[in-house]
Amino acid sequence: MPDNDTVEPSFGGAAQLDNLSDKQKQQVETQTRPNAALIHETIRAEGVSELERAAWALAASGLAAGLSMGFSFITEGLLAHALPAGPARTILAPLGYTIGFLIVVLGRQQLFTENTLTPVLPLLHNRNGETLVKVLRLWAIVLVANLAGALAIAAILAHVPLFESGVYASLADLAGKTIQDGFGVTFARAVFAGWLIALMVWLLPAAEGARPTIIAVITYVIALAQFSHIIAGSVDCAYLAFAGMAGWDDFVLRFFLPTLLGNICGGVALVAALNYGQVAKEVENNK
Structure with a gap:
């Protein structure tokens, strides 16, 4: 019985x-499984909390995230150096790219591309000038702090001999990919990266114990496909500039601007707006 x-x-x-x-x-x-409305409300509540955080707390967390993203560049470079040229390197080296994201996301550090979803949901919910100002404030603080951390770790890697010469050759090869394409292609690659990172954030509330796996899988796809991420890529591209292998105009015009715009479009338009749209009626009814 x-x-x-x-x-x-x-x-x-x-x-x-x-x-x-x-x-x-x-x-x-x-x-x-939690439905879309529950996931939306979980992320929106987190977004409301982030919008109210003090500027110094956001800046410190953003700086830590920028520094942590350097480990994606370092680890991927070490794996690329250790593996023989061929399919094994192509498939396995991008695993190193996931390390920085695992540190940042599981460590609850502020990453700009996560914020193309989390604080945008409160903005879509309230649709007022006050919330827009708070979102722009958060974006500005986190982006500047992320970049400060990314530039700092790139400068250290360019000027301090931490590894053997072969590793630096692999780092230079990886970094060169950030400026190998024109504005339009880099922008398109960045749209996909922003899309995937925002999707990752959307998936995490329901992932529970699988969160590290979700983070690793999503960011591995970004690395494997060579999609452009504004902070991870800033470490790579700034390394080229600090090492004298590219100019800062290359950093700004060929990498930074198209990647920033693409990441924002991918996160806000393809995830925040669309996923809000599927629950908008239910959310409006609960106001």
Whole structure:
């Protein structure tokens, strides 16, 4: 005989829930995936909290994130150096790119591309000037702090001999990819990167124990496809500039501007707006 407190499969529809005990109903709630509206509200609540944080706290967290992203560049370069040229290097070296993101996201550090979704949801919910100003304030503080950290770690890598010469050759090869394409192609690659990072943020509330896996898989795809990420790529491209292998005009015009615009478009338009759209009616009804 089955245990009375065990939920048995049933195909009789929602009405069957009326016959369940309170304990069984609780089991159903815990085993059901969170719906889009619940994910939206979870991220929006986090966004509201971020918008209210003090500037110094945002700046410190953003600086830490920029520095941490340097480990993506370092680890991918070390793997590229260690692996023989060929398919193995192409497939395995991008795993190193995930390290910085794992540190930043699991460590709750402020990363600009995450903020193309999290604080934008409160803006879509409220749609007023006050919230817009708060979003722009958050973006400005976090972007500047991220860049400061990224430039600092790039300068250290360019001027301090931490590794053997072969590793620096691999780092230069990786960094060169940030300015290998024109404005339009870099912008398109950045749209995909911003899209994937914002999707990652959308997936995390429901991921629970799988969060490291979600982060690693999404960012691995970004590296494998050579999509452009404004902070991770800033470490790479700034390394070229500090090492004298590219000019700062290359950094600004060929990498920074198209990547920044693409990341914002990918995060805001393709994830924040679309995912808000699917729950907008329900959210509006609950205002």
